[in-house]
Amino acid sequence: MGKLLHTEWYKFVHDKNFGALSIAVVLFNMIMLSGTSVWDLSGQSALTECMKKEIATVLLACIYGGISLGGDFADRTLYHGLMTGRSRSSVLIAKTIVFTAAANFLLFCFPFLLILFCSLKNGWGTAISAEHLLHGFGVVWSLLLLGCAINALPLLSAVCFRDIGRTTGIPIVLYFIMILLLNSPHTAIWSKILPAGLLILTADGTISPAYGILAGALWFAWLTAISIFTFRRAELR
Amino acid sequence: MNGMEEVIFEARNLTKKYRNNLALDHINLSLRRGEVYGFIGENGAGKTTAIRLITGLSFPTEGSMALFGKSGTKELQRQRARIGCMVETPALYKNMTAVQNLEAQRIQRGIPNRDCIGKTLKLVGLSDTGKKAVRHFSLGMRQRLGIAMALLNDPEFLILDEPINGLDPSGIVEIRDLIRQLNQERGITFLVSSHILNELYQTATCYILLHKGRVLEELTQRELDEKCRRHIAIKTNDAAQTTITLENNLLTTNFQVMPDGTVRLYDHLDNMEEVAQALSRAGLLVTGLSLAGDSLEDYFFHKIGGR
Numbered sequence: 001m002g003k004l005l006h007t008e009w010y011k012f013v014h015d016k017n018f019g020a021l022s023i024a025v026v027l028f029n030m031i032m033l034s035g036t037s038v039w040d041l042s043g044q045s046a047l048t049e050c051m052k053k054e055i056a057t058v059l060l061a062c063i064y065g066g067i068s069l070g071g072d073f074a075d076r077t078l079y080h081g082l083m084t085g086r087s088r089s090s091v092l093i094a095k096t097i098v099f100t101a102a103a104n105f106l107l108f109c110f111p112f113l114l115i116l117f118c119s120l121k122n123g124w125g126t127a128i129s130a131e132h133l134l135h136g137f138g139v140v141w142s143l144l145l146l147g148c149a150i151n152a153l154p155l156l157s158a159v160c161f162r163d164i165g166r167t168t169g170i171p172i173v174l175y176f177i178m179i180l181l182l183n184s185p186h187t188a189i190w191s192k193i194l195p196a197g198l199l200i201l202t203a204d205g206t207i208s209p210a211y212g213i214l215a216g217a218l219w220f221a222w223l224t225a226i227s228i229f230t231f232r233r234a235e236l237r
Numbered sequence: 238m239n240g241m242e243e244v245i246f247e248a249r250n251l252t253k254k255y256r257n258n259l260a261l262d263h264i265n266l267s268l269r270r271g272e273v274y275g276f277i278g279e280n281g282a283g284k285t286t287a288i289r290l291i292t293g294l295s296f297p298t299e300g301s302m303a304l305f306g307k308s309g310t311k312e313l314q315r316q317r318a319r320i321g322c323m324v325e326t327p328a329l330y331k332n333m334t335a336v337q338n339l340e341a342q343r344i345q346r347g348i349p350n351r352d353c354i355g356k357t358l359k360l361v362g363l364s365d366t367g368k369k370a371v372r373h374f375s376l377g378m379r380q381r382l383g384i385a386m387a388l389l390n391d392p393e394f395l396i397l398d399e400p401i402n403g404l405d406p407s408g409i410v411e412i413r414d415l416i417r418q419l420n421q422e423r424g425i426t427f428l429v430s431s432h433i434l435n436e437l438y439q440t441a442t443c444y445i446l447l448h449k450g451r452v453l454e455e456l457t458q459r460e461l462d463e464k465c466r467r468h469i470a471i472k473t474n475d476a477a478q479t480t481i482t483l484e485n486n487l488l489t490t491n492f493q494v495m496p497d498g499t500v501r502l503y504d505h506l507d508n509m510e511e512v513a514q515a516l517s518r519a520g521l522l523v524t525g526l527s528l529a530g531d532s533l534e535d536y537f538f539h540k541i542g543g544r
Contacts, residue, residue: 003344003345003346003347004345006344006345007341007344007345010340010341010344011330011333011341014330014332014333014337015332016332017332075328075329075330075331076324076328077328077329077330079294079328080328080341080342080345080386081345082292082293082294082317083292083293083317083320083321083322084317084318084345084346084390085314085315085316085317085318086314087314233296235255235294235295235296236289236294236295237289237294237325
């Protein structure tokens with residue numbers, strides 16, 4: 001596993017698409033928020049606001065999923081691991097770890113920069129206590145795990161379709177379906193089930209970080225397990 | 238057991254079925270260490286399917302395999318670390334350079350010394366590609382890099398699927414020489430599939446003829462040479478009448494009509510005069526009569542009953 005992780009890391013370091021997409025994420029969000037009052041909010045309020053505007057960032061993360069995961073399948077470079085005597089599960093787990101970390105960076109790099117900027121400029125918004133720090137720690141973990149859950153969609157898509165087009169496109173479609181459900185008459189229910197809704201509810205404090213952590217972990221574990229199960233039985237070309 | 242006779246890959250009743258298509262039909266194979274196997278077959282004969290099964294990309298529907306004498310899912314997986322392979326087009330990281338591609342492979346294989354990268358690139362003639370990304374490589378250069386990736390771990394068994402695709406004539410000669418050199422100097426066993434049969438003939442020491450998912454024949458170079466029968470090539474003004482004459486007058490059906498109208502007679506090799514007289518007596522205009530032998534290509538098509 002160590003060698004597989006090292007290889008994935010090496011590939012990631014030499015992936016120029018990731019750098020380009022990171023810059024695109026930051027620039028795109030800055031343009032989207034230019035002229036709004038978000039820059040005058042406190043750090044805590046900025047967190048809630050930017051989570052509501054994560055849609056565009058999620059789309060860019062899906063594109064990264066297509067390039068990184070779909071590309072590895074389409075070019076058959078992922079199969080090198082199989083031919084070096086590794087199990088299919090190890091190969092996919094190594095890929096998942098590095099991809100999820102990178103895609104989470106794309107999802108949260110701008111919110112992090114924005115919150116840092118707002119906190120330095122306007123303060124955090126509430127008095128910082130040990131209890132607040134613990135809560136904040138929980139929120140961060142919750143958001144990260146929900147990000148993992150969202151990023152597991154391109155993983156499953158890549159394993160099922162093994163090309164760039166559908167690995168990019170299908171998670172985007174699924175994400176839009178998620179947004180539609182979150183705007184349906186049953187918003188209250190869907191927002192407590194779907195990762196995209198949970199992301200907002202965790203950020204604004206409607207649900208507890210523990211619930212977000214649990215839901216994010218379950219979604220991520222479930223989608224990753226299906227991906228591994230599918231990949232272990234896939235006929236590869 | 239003698240080292241040269243050691244079986245490194247064995248397939249028993251290996252079958253692969255895709256829905257209604259039987260890609261491999263109960264094939265039995267036995268590959269001995271130190272040989273260069275030419276894997277011959279038309280498109281869809283099952284060559285790549287067999288290679289996918291050996292390399293673990295695909296699962297058999299029926300039958301069993303053994304690599305270096307070990308069978309079973311876990312053991313096969315472990316033994317695959319001892320092989321190198323290039324299946325169809327080379328699987329390369331297109332945004333990376335040749336060196337970076339090999340470095341990724343080196344890390345994955347756990348090869349401690351980086352020297353192997355330079356040596357392997359030199360071996361395949363890609364030492365001077367510098368910072369050029371693989372996406373800018375020609376087809377031939379990609380093919381060479383694919384071979385380099387397969388060679389990096391100094392494999393005992395190297396599987397190359399169409400390795401000379403896209404190579405120019407000098408590239409083909411270089412790869413041919415490389416296979417020979419690696420086989421003779423390092424004792425690497427090769428399984429090489431190629432459509433260019435005459436090229437394969439110059440490299441392989443054994444042949445596996447595959448047709449419609451079945452192994453038609455497994456034979457050594459010597460056996461092939463014996464079987465590439467000598468024949469009398471007859472060219473007349475009427476091929477149909479020639480065959481009738483051969484059947485009626487020379488009492489043989491051991492001949493074959495080629496697409497260009499040439500009749501290949503596998504009998505009466507020592508008596509060409511008798512053949513000439515029979516044809517002449519039948520009123521045929523003989524424009525060519527000579528003694529010749531089959532090439533590997535001819536033999537293959539003769540076996541599958543084509544052309």
